Amino acid sequence: MADAVRAGARAAPAGRWSPTRLLQAREAGVFFALLSLCLFLAVATDGFLTSTNLLNVGRQVSLLGIMAVGMTFVLISGEVDLSVGSIYAFSGLATGMLIIAGWALGPALAAGLLTGAGIGFLNGLLSTYGRLPSLIATLGMLSMVRGAALLLTNGQPVTVNARNGADADVLAAFSFMGQGYVFGIVPMQLIFFLGIAALGWFVLSFTTFGFRVFAVGGSAKAARVSGISVYAVKIWAFVLMGVLAALAGILSLAFLPSGQAGRTGLGLELDVIAATIVGGASLSGGEGTILGTILGVLIIGVMRNGLVLMGVSPFVQELMIGLVIIIAVGIDKWSTRRTA
Amino acid sequence: MRLKHLFVAAALAVLPLSAAAQSKLADFPLADRIKAKVDAGEKLTIYVSYHDVSNEFAPFMKAGVERAAGEGNVNAQFVGPVGADADAQISEIETLMGQMDGLAISSVSTDALAPVINRVLEAGIPVVTFNTDNPDSKRLAFAGQDLVQSGREAGKLMADTLGGKGKVMITTIDAAAQWSIDRETGAREALKAVPGIEVINTLNTGTDPQEIYAAIENAMLANPDVTGVLSLECCSTPAAGTWVERNNAQDRVKVVGFDLLDETVRLVGSGHIQATIDQAPEQQGFEAVNLLTRFVTGEPIENVDTGVKVYTEDNIAEIAKN
Numbered sequence: 001m002a003d004a005v006r007a008g009a010r011a012a013p014a015g016r017w018s019p020t021r022l023l024q025a026r027e028a029g030v031f032f033a034l035l036s037l038c039l040f041l042a043v044a045t046d047g048f049l050t051s052t053n054l055l056n057v058g059r060q061v062s063l064l065g066i067m068a069v070g071m072t073f074v075l076i077s078g079e080v081d082l083s084v085g086s087i088y089a090f091s092g093l094a095t096g097m098l099i100i101a102g103w104a105l106g107p108a109l110a111a112g113l114l115t116g117a118g119i120g121f122l123n124g125l126l127s128t129y130g131r132l133p134s135l136i137a138t139l140g141m142l143s144m145v146r147g148a149a150l151l152l153t154n155g156q157p158v159t160v161n162a163r164n165g166a167d168a169d170v171l172a173a174f175s176f177m178g179q180g181y182v183f184g185i186v187p188m189q190l191i192f193f194l195g196i197a198a199l200g201w202f203v204l205s206f207t208t209f210g211f212r213v214f215a216v217g218g219s220a221k222a223a224r225v226s227g228i229s230v231y232a233v234k235i236w237a238f239v240l241m242g243v244l245a246a247l248a249g250i251l252s253l254a255f256l257p258s259g260q261a262g263r264t265g266l267g268l269e270l271d272v273i274a275a276t277i278v279g280g281a282s283l284s285g286g287e288g289t290i291l292g293t294i295l296g297v298l299i300i301g302v303m304r305n306g307l308v309l310m311g312v313s314p315f316v317q318e319l320m321i322g323l324v325i326i327i328a329v330g331i332d333k334w335s336t337r338r339t340a
Numbered sequence: 341m342r343l344k345h346l347f348v349a350a351a352l353a354v355l356p357l358s359a360a361a362q363s364k365l366a367d368f369p370l371a372d373r374i375k376a377k378v379d380a381g382e383k384l385t386i387y388v389s390y391h392d393v394s395n396e397f398a399p400f401m402k403a404g405v406e407r408a409a410g411e412g413n414v415n416a417q418f419v420g421p422v423g424a425d426a427d428a429q430i431s432e433i434e435t436l437m438g439q440m441d442g443l444a445i446s447s448v449s450t451d452a453l454a455p456v457i458n459r460v461l462e463a464g465i466p467v468v469t470f471n472t473d474n475p476d477s478k479r480l481a482f483a484g485q486d487l488v489q490s491g492r493e494a495g496k497l498m499a500d501t502l503g504g505k506g507k508v509m510i511t512t513i514d515a516a517a518q519w520s521i522d523r524e525t526g527a528r529e530a531l532k533a534v535p536g537i538e539v540i541n542t543l544n545t546g547t548d549p550q551e552i553y554a555a556i557e558n559a560m561l562a563n564p565d566v567t568g569v570l571s572l573e574c575c576s577t578p579a580a581g582t583w584v585e586r587n588n589a590q591d592r593v594k595v596v597g598f599d600l601l602d603e604t605v606r607l608v609g610s611g612h613i614q615a616t617i618d619q620a621p622e623q624q625g626f627e628a629v630n631l632l633t634r635f636v637t638g639e640p641i642e643n644v645d646t647g648v649k650v651y652t653e654d655n656i657a658e659i660a661k662n
Contacts, residue, residue, distance in 0.1 A: 047561045056561070060554040150422065155398050159602035179586075256549045256582065258603045262394030262423070263547045263575065308558035314515050314544030 027292045030279055033328045034299050041306040048309055055185060061301030062193035063088075063248040064271055065294065069200040070244035071276040072293045076204075077237040078217035078285025079127055079134035083119065084245040085268035086145035091116045092249025093149055093259050096158045100165045105173050113246050119145055120242020124235030134238075142269065149261035159258040178254025189251055196244065201290040213237060217285030275300050278328045299328055362640040363480035370636070371464030374441045378636055383415055384441040386632050388625065389433060390420040391448040391472060396574060396601065397621040401471070404625025412633035414442075418625075426452040437463060442636065444628035445479075446471035450518065453477070466635050470628035471621070472519065480635060483627035483644040485619045487519055490598075490648050491526025491572065494617055497650065498531065498570045498596045501614045505536035506567035506594075509559060511576040513552060515544040523572045523598075531570075540566065545576050552579040560593075571597035574604075577616060581607030600651065600659055608656040618649045 041048040048054075067084055074081045095112030099105070119141065126137035160166050160174065180188040204210040215223040216230045224230050253259050279296025281288030303324050307317045370378075377384060388405045390398055402418045409416035419436070421428035426448040433443070433456055443460055445467065447453035457477035460467050466480055473482040498508055508531060512520045524542060531537050540563060545555040556579050560566060569584075571577040577597025584593050585607065595613040597604065607613040623646045635641045651659065 045562070050561075053558075053561055056554075056557055060550075060557070063550060147422070150394050155394055155396065157396050157601055161602065161606065163606075164602070252550050256553055256579070256603075258578065258601065259549055260396050260575075262392065262396070264549055266548055268548065304554070305558050308543075308555060309562040311541055311562060313541065317544075 027280060027289060027295055029333075030292060030295045030299065030328055033324075034295050034302065037299065037302055037306065037324075041302065041309065045306065045309040048306060051185070053305065053309075055187060055190070057298075057301050057305045058190040058193075059187035060305065061297050062187070062189035063252055064268075064275055064300065065193040065297040066196050066244050066248045066251070067241075067268070067272045068275045068279070068293045068297050069196050069290060070241035071272050072200065072279070072281055072288045072290055073204065073213055073237040074134075074241050075273075075276055075281040075283065076217045076285060076288040077213045077234050078220065079234055079237065080138065080273065080283065081120075081123060081134065081238060081241050082138040082269045082273075083123060083141035083145055084241065084272055085265040086142050086149065087116050087119050087242055087245035088249035088252065088265035088268055089259065089261055090119070090145050090149040090152070090249070091246030092251075092253040092264065093153055093158045093261055095246075095250045096160045096253045096257075096259065097152070099160050099167075099170055099174060100158070102165060102167060103170075104167075105170045108170075109250065112250050113243050116242040116244075116246025116249075117239050118242070120239040120245075121235065123242065124231075124238035127238065128231035128234050146261070153261045155260075155262060157258050157260040158253070160253060161257055174254050175257070176254075178251050178256075189255065192247070192251060196247075197290055197294055204290055209233070209236065214286060217287075219286070271300065274325050278325055296328070299324065362642045363635065364640045365635060365638045368466060368480070368635075369464050370466070374464065374636070377441060383413060384633070384636065385415040385417065385439060386442040386444065386629055387417050387419055387433075387436055387440045388470075388628050389429060389443065389445045390418065391429065391446045392422070392424045393418070393420045394422045397471075400621035401625035401628075404622040404627075405629050407622075408626045408629035408633070412629060414629065414633055416629050420446075421448065424448045429453065430456050433460065437465070440465055442632040443467045444470050444632060445474070446484075446628075447474045450474050450476050466632055468628060468631045468635070468641070470631075471624050481631050481641045481643050483631055483646060484624050485646055485648060487522035488526040488529075490617055490619065491523035491528075492530045493526075493648050493650065494523070494570055494572070494596055494598070495527035495530025497615045497617070498527070498568050498594070499534040499537055501594045501596060502537065502568050504534050506538075507563070507565050508537055508539045508568040508570055509541075509543055509563060509566045510539065510570045510572060511543040511545055511556060511559075511580060512572040513545050513547045513575050515542055520572055527570055527572065537568075543576075545579070547575070549575070549579070552576050553582065556580055556583050560587075567593060569593060569595045569597075571595070573597075574599040574601055577601070577613065578603035578607060581613040585610065585612045605651075605656060605659050608651060608653060611653055615650055615652045618651060620646045620649065 091112045094115055095108050098108040098111055123138050123141055126132050127134035162168055162171055177188055182191055212228050212233045215228055216233045220230050275296040276293050278299055279292035303321055307320055390401055405416050405418050429448050454474055454476040457467050457474055457479055461478055468481045469479045470483045514520050531539050543559045545552040569580040571580050578601055580595045584590055584595055590612055596615045598617050600618050604616050608616055627644045631641050
């Protein structure tokens with residue numbers, strides 16, 4: 001059965017490593033794009049190649065990266081999720097409000113992640129049993145969840161601090177999740193990102209669920225014939241996405257203790273999708289890898305960082321970021337040999 | 341990102357607000373249905389259309405609107421688009437036009453809203469602007485902060501804080517928005533007057549909190565000799581203060597900004613932000629309705645400057661937590 005499932009997938013999950021294989025891998029194009037970008041910035045600026053800056057970039061891309069891991073699953077399964085920026089805001093702010101209300105950290109985090117899972121589940125239901133294209137279903141949810149976040153907070157900023165009622169110990173632990181450093185230099189957010197990415201890579205490459213995600217995205221019909229519950233797999237992909245968007249939102253509030261439902265995570269869905277696509281995932285499903293997504297996230301992060309370091313005008317920055325997305329995907333599509 | 345137009349703005353402010361002309365009911369062709377209501381002593385229904393009801397100032401504006409409605413004995417409805425969406429604001433006003441006895445509006449975009457404001461006026465419904473003026477329209481009066489002036493105040497505060505010498509970076513969440521351009525104009529003007537101060541490229545941070553912080557972090561690394569950060573709005577102000585706090589930079593980097601978000605208040609108290617300028621949103625909401633209720637009862641009205649109030653470590657304690 002695993003063979004049948006593999007046959008349904010257009011891209012074989014990565015897993016075996018060797019130098020030549022690495023060069024031919026579908027991530028090679030995007031890897032070289034990132035490498036050239038880094039080399040250029042190392043020469044063109046003083047500040048880029050310093051450990052402080054590189055760790056800053058690592059932290060700055062972490063939340064985007066965590067969400068992009070989830071988006072990789074959703075895109076490979078042949079769907080898309082536009083509601084992630086709203087989930088990021090809703091779940092983060094909801095968790096913050098619970099902490100302010102005096103909840104202990106564990107229950108508050110669990111509740112926040114559950115809201116993400118719940119919204120993801122709803123996205124999944126609408127996109128499968130509800131027979132709506134996920135583009136439409138999650139576009140609706142983007143607006144509904146943002147509205148719910150505004151209602152929940154009454155449009156007021158949520159600031160997690162002792163003065164607003166957070167318990168000192170809870171606050172300390174919560175702040176560490178977002179602001180802490182391991183060994184004094186590695187940001188906690190980056191640790192979360194790397195952990196999630198490793199987990200995502202493992203699940204996608206080595207578990208039955210991972211095979212099935214590729215299978216339903218490659219060909220839903222073939223997957224169904226081989227006995228896979230296509231709907232269940234897609235719903236789980238949305239749930240995973242919801243949980244990761246919630247986690248990113250919670251970490252965001254842990255890093256900067258204040259958020260506002262009208263601004264937090266606004267437009268973030270497009271960054272997440274852009275990073276995942278730059279990393280080689282296909283909007284039509286069946287293609288994508290976690291490694292590629294990580295590289296895509298890094299390209300976007302390095303680009304943002306580099307343009308500021310070079311002192312480029314803010315309006316030119318917008319233009320350049322769009323250009324890099326197109327070039328990075330272009331390099332991948334035009335130069336990388338496809339495995340059948 | 342439409343929300344970037346957090347408070348898309350105002351006026352040319354070439355003239356001080358107080359120099360503007362008066363508007364009188366006697367000169368205004370008030371609609372018969374409104375006239376009848378006033379004569380019969382019926383409660384008037386006033387709509388207050390704010391350019392983005394989902395931003396952090398909306399709750400304060402709304403509170404001011406409700407206070408004025410209570411005092412003026414009118415029904416006041418606080419409406420407007422979620423996210424600064426000009427089309428949505430126009431449609432809503434068109435829909436409500438038949439039932440409004442007065443309109444106070446803060447425009448998403450001056451150009452887009454001016455024609456609809458003029459149409460409402462032509463229908464005999466009085467219109468005033470608040471928070472963000474619409475000088476292209478024929479509105480009767482404006483209640484709000486003179487944005488260029490508030491930028492000037494911020495520039496002066498920055499120069500004073502630095503003792504007249506240093507390198508300043510201006511930050512804004514939307515460099516292209518009119519309100520930002522106005523405040524930046526004022527700030528640069530004030531800073532230019534001080535020979536010891538150099539102003540570098542303005543930093544456009546974006547609106548999401550993480551984006552804002554990351555942009556400041558990158559810019560401070562790229563410009564390690566910056567000694568002053570001047571934020572033009574609510575939201576990059578606490579981010580700049582947080583950066584100073586986390587990098588222990590309070591001795592070499594001073595911050596001046598706007599508004600009184602929780603984190604801003606805390607960081608002013610802890611000495612990581614040297615000064616912040618409040619724009620009294622509750623007062624703006626109040627004046628919006630108050631101007632209209634005064635106008636229909638025959639009182640002449642003119643522009644109201646809701647002013648700037650500066651908070652530093654010395655007086656920040658006045659901001660009690662509500």
